[in-house]
Amino acid sequence: MTNLHAPMQQSKLQNYNSTRGAEAYKADYQNKLHRKWSDKRERALLTSYFRRIGHVGSLLDLPCGHGRLSDFLKSQCDTLVEGDWSHTMVGLNLRDHGQDHRHYVRASALEIPFPDRTFDVVVSFRLSHHLETQELRERHLRELFRVSKKHVIVTWFSATSLKNILRQVRVKLAGKKPKHVLHNQRVRALAAEAGYTQELAKPLFLIGSGHMLGLYTRK
Numbered sequence: 279m280t281n282l283h284a285p286m287q288q289s290k291l292q293n294y295n296s297t298r299g300a301e302a303y304k305a306d307y308q309n310k311l312h313r314k315w316s317d318k319r320e321r322a323l324l325t326s327y328f329r330r331i332g333h334v335g336s337l338l339d340l341p342c343g344h345g346r347l348s349d350f351l352k353s354q355c356d357t358l359v360e361g362d363w364s365h366t367m368v369g370l371n372l373r374d375h376g377q378d379h380r381h382y383v384r385a386s387a388l389e390i391p392f393p394d395r396t397f398d399v400v401v402s403f404r405l406s407h408h409l410e411t412q413e414l415r416e417r418h419l420r421e422l423f424r425v426s427k428k429h430v431i432v433t434w435f436s437a438t439s440l441k442n443i444l445r446q447v448r449v450k451l452a453g454k455k456p457k458h459v460l461h462n463q464r465v466r467a468l469a470a471e472a473g474y475t476q477e478l479a480k481p482l483f484l485i486g487s488g489h490m491l492g493l494y495t496r497k
């Protein structure tokens with residue numbers, strides 16, 4: 279795969295692709311309090327989103343990582359496809375979750391190897407804020423909208439979140455690196471261009487996190 283397929287900062291990517299990095303990401307969610315909180319909140323939001331959507335036939339989870347959400351997502355669909363750029367993550371996920379109505383693929387979320395409207399639902403958690411340019415973050419969204427038939431659930435880091443506003447101050451005063459953000463309005467506009475309406479867009483937390491969770495439905 280080229281940098282176009284996986285343009286995340288190389289050191290981060292290498293980490294996710296190494297056995298040690300993949301295992302460490304998994305362990306974080308078992309051991310670190312803030313990870314446990316955000317995991318709990320994400321599941322609560324996802325549960326409310328799926329209450330609107332209902333049980334579906336097919337679902338793509340990209341990037342799936344080690345399969346943090348695999349069991350939850352499997353309970354919402356007949357067939358689950360788990361995909362990630364990191365073959366180590368895909369391998370770990372397969373080892374932990376097996377193949378009963380679950381399929382695994384090494385794939386880039388920037389060039390998803392499926393035709394238009396393949397899945398009832400496409401889910402993409404915690405990738406957007408790793409993509410280093412606006413162009414890539416938008417390309418990611420367009421790909422999700424393209425391969426979904428009905429719904430897209432996606433996270434991004436909000437440009438207007440308190441966390442980002444505070445970061446911008448530190449960028450100016452302390453030379454910190456800017457976050458990889460999207461304006462909520464721009465996400466809605468891209469959805470509209472692709473033929474979707476925004477049903478819900480909720481912050482993970484109002485303070486301490488800039489992550490948004492959006493639900494989009496094809497018109």
Ligand SMILES: C[S@@+](CC[C@H](N)C(=O)[O-])C[C@H]1O[C@@H](n2cnc3c(N)ncnc32)[C@H](O)[C@@H]1O
Nearest residue numbers: 283284294341342343346363364386387403404
């Ligand atoms: C922070 S993890 C999120 C994993 C999972 N969605 C979750 O919430 O636990 C980011 C994942 O994105 C994967 N990744 C990075 N660039 C990617 C790309 N272009 N396409 C697909 N996956 C990518 C990494 O290998 C890593 O597993």
